[in-house]
Amino acid sequence: MEYQLTATAKHVQPSAVREILKLTQGKSVISFAGGLPAEELFPVSALQNAFEKVFRQGPQALQYSITEGYTPLREKICERMKTKGIVAKPEDMLLTTGSQQAIDLLTRVYMEPGDVLLVEDPTYLAALQVFRYQNVQVVAVESDAEGMVPQDLLAKLDQYPVKMVYVTPTFSNPEGKVWSVERRQQLLDACRSRNILILEDDPYGDIQFHPEKKYPSIYSLEDPSNRGTVVYTSTFSKTVVPALRTGWVVGAPEVIKAMTYAKQAADLHSSSLDQQALYQLLLDFDLNLHIEQIRKHYFKRMRLMTQLLAEQQWDDIRWNQPEGGMFLWVEFPANWNTEELLRLAVQEGVAFVPGTEFFVNSPKKNKLRMNYTHSNEEQLSTGVNRLARAVEKFRA
Numbered sequence: 295m296e297y298q299l300t301a302t303a304k305h306v307q308p309s310a311v312r313e314i315l316k317l318t319q320g321k322s323v324i325s326f327a328g329g330l331p332a333e334e335l336f337p338v339s340a341l342q343n344a345f346e347k348v349f350r351q352g353p354q355a356l357q358y359s360i361t362e363g364y365t366p367l368r369e370k371i372c373e374r375m376k377t378k379g380i381v382a383k384p385e386d387m388l389l390t391t392g393s394q395q396a397i398d399l400l401t402r403v404y405m406e407p408g409d410v411l412l413v414e415d416p417t418y419l420a421a422l423q424v425f426r427y428q429n430v431q432v433v434a435v436e437s438d439a440e441g442m443v444p445q446d447l448l449a450k451l452d453q454y455p456v457k458m459v460y461v462t463p464t465f466s467n468p469e470g471k472v473w474s475v476e477r478r479q480q481l482l483d484a485c486r487s488r489n490i491l492i493l494e495d496d497p498y499g500d501i502q503f504h505p506e507k508k509y510p511s512i513y514s515l516e517d518p519s520n521r522g523t524v525v526y527t528s529t530f531s532k533t534v535v536p537a538l539r540t541g542w543v544v545g546a547p548e549v550i551k552a553m554t555y556a557k558q559a560a561d562l563h564s565s566s567l568d569q570q571a572l573y574q575l576l577l578d579f580d581l582n583l584h585i586e587q588i589r590k591h592y593f594k595r596m597r598l599m600t601q602l603l604a605e606q607q608w609d610d611i612r613w614n615q616p617e618g619g620m621f622l623w624v625e626f627p628a629n630w631n632t633e634e635l636l637r638l639a640v641q642e643g644v645a646f647v648p649g650t651e652f653f654v655n656s657p658k659k660n661k662l663r664m665n666y667t668h669s670n671e672e673q674l675s676t677g678v679n680r681l682a683r684a685v686e687k688f689r690a
Contacts, residue, residue, distance in 0.1 A: 302427060324677035325645045329467065329620050330668040335588055336535050337579060344574035348567065359566035361558050363389025363542070367573040371542055374576075378499070379514035380526060382544040388554050391564045393497050393541035396527035396553075397460075398424050399560070400493055400543070403552040404458060405430045412450055412459040414442060416652030416661075418467045418495065421460055434654035441477030451484060458491045464509045465498040465619025468652045468663040472617055478512045486516070486523045491549075496528045497541075500585050501667075502618035503593040513544070522546040530572060532620070533585050538568045592620070592667045595674060599666040602678040608685070622664045623649075630688070632662040638687050644680035 348355050362368070368384035375382060390396045397420075405411060407429035413421070415434030425432050433454055436446035441463060450456065459481065463473035485492050494512045502509065513526040525545035530538055543553065557563070575581070596616055603613060603624075613624040624646075626632065632648040639645060649661030669677060 302429060323640060323643050323645055324669060324673050324680065326664040326666070326669065326677060326681075327645045327647050328668065329665055331532055331536065331588070331620075332591065332668055332670075334670075335591060337575070337584055340575055340579045341535065341571065343578070344571040345567075347574045348570045351570075355570055356567065359563050359569075361554050361563045362387070363564065364566055364569035364573060367569045367576075368542070370573060370576045374581075375544075378511060380511055380544070381514075381518055386547055386550055387542055387544045388550050388557065389564055389569060390527070390541045390543055390557070391561065392531055392536075392539045393495060393527040393529040393543070394420060394424075395557075395560075395564075396541055396543035397421050397493065397495065399553040399556050400458075400525055400549070401425060401428045401430065403556050404491060404549070409457045410454045412442075412447070412454075412456055413654065414461060414466065415654055416468055416649065416658075417460070417654070418462055419647075419651045421495065422652075422654070425460075432654050439471055441471075441473035442481060444477070444480050447481065447484060451488060451490070456488070456490050458493060459485055460493045460495065461512070462495045462497075463512060464496055465501065465616065467498070467619070468621055468647070468649065469623045470614050470616035470619045470621045472509055475510060475515075478510065479515055482512050482515055482523060490523075492524045494524050494526045496526065497532055498619040499528065500533050501589060501592060501620065503589060503596070504617055505586075505589070507617065525549060533581065533588065534572065534575065538565075538572060540564065540568055540572055589618075595666045595669070595671070596622070598671060598674050599664070599678065602675060606678075606682050606685075611685075620665055620667045622666060624662050624664060626660040626662075628660055630660040632659060635662070635684060635688050639681055639684040642680040642684045642687075644677045644684070646681070 365384060368387045368389060371387065372382055372384055390399065401424050405428055408431055410431045410433055411425055412433050412435050414437040422432065433450055435450055436443045461481065463478055465472060481492065492512060496511060499509065511526060513524040516523055525543060527541060527543040529541035543550070599622060600613065600615065610627045611624065613622050616622065633650060636646065636648055647663045649663060650657035650659055666674065
């Protein structure tokens with residue numbers, strides 16, 4: 295049979311991270327590629343107890359549920375978000391299959407093919423995958439260590455009929471940077487005055503290494519009496535376990551309603567069994583204490599990876615010093631190609647994500663992203679040594 299796929303389906307490229315993960319399956323390759331949390335830190339016993347409590351409720355717990363998601367869990371999430379200054383009601387929230395689905399649903403209901411969307415450059419590659427699948431015109435805004443550069447942001451807002459802006463202002467993926475409060479406020483003011491929607495993606499916000507510092511969400515900066523410019527999404531994938539695939543999104547009621555209808559068409563609802571178990575977990579488990587333990591372990595691993603890289607004494611290779619999140623962003627000399635370096639690295643037994651995948655139009659081939667949260671101390675040491683061998687081969 296000759297299959298007649300849509301033009302979009304024919305041209306969409308696979309996720310680079312997913313493809314790299316395939317290369318490492320069943321092999322002794324240490325992967326710094328995926329944004330994976332550490333399995334040994336998963337609250338396995340607590341989750342098992344939570345699921346058992348759900349099953350003890352009887353077969354009705356296994357029935358179809360509402361699209362919006364398990365109401366008690368939405369109420370619990372609203373309580374937790376108050377500590378971040380995010381005030382929302384359960385009816386203004388939709389539970390999704392990870393925050394990735396929130397990005398997809400909002401793009402479907404808000405962006406027509408050809409509509410203009412602004413992003414940082416570089417930005418989250420799986421979000422770019424969604425935008426391209428919807429045939430959205432993605433425009434990159436120049437960014438620095440504090441966020442989008444205001445001059446370029448305003449220039450792009452004047453140049454294009456922008457409908458939405460997508461940002462990850464707290465421990466961004468791939469750069470691991472934190473926007474300044476001033477830049478967050480500037481983006482909010484610029485978009486609010488122009489009737490432009492902001493999608494704030496916050497999967498890593500809880501993984502902060504300096505708890506005394508405050509990183510207010512853009513959503514929390516908006517006047518509570520006149521909200522509607524920001525749609526905020528987050529997930530339990532990084533703080534509980536990824537396999538539950540439970541995220542949430544809050545925003546203006548009319549936007550959330552449209553996303554709910556789109557979700558009905560997509561999957562009726564996300565797993566209500568997982569949502570009920572999460573609710574039971576939040577009742578009996580000290581998630582804040584668990585997150586604090588995660589922070590300590592990940593901070594230690596980040597420090598070790600940067601120390602191991604520094605010991606290589608590479609004068610021409612630089613990397614960031616994250617204040618949280620899961621990634622190092624590494625910059626090589628301008629004439630290097632990290633896609634070629636990856637082939638050598640996999641031969642040595644280590645993997646990473648080439649930086650080209652994170653850029654919109656003009657990919658910088660001399661950058662790469664490394665994850666430090668998934669590997670233990672031994673793997674970090676071995677992996678960096680293998681990377682060093684690949685680097686020396688590339689130099690040769």
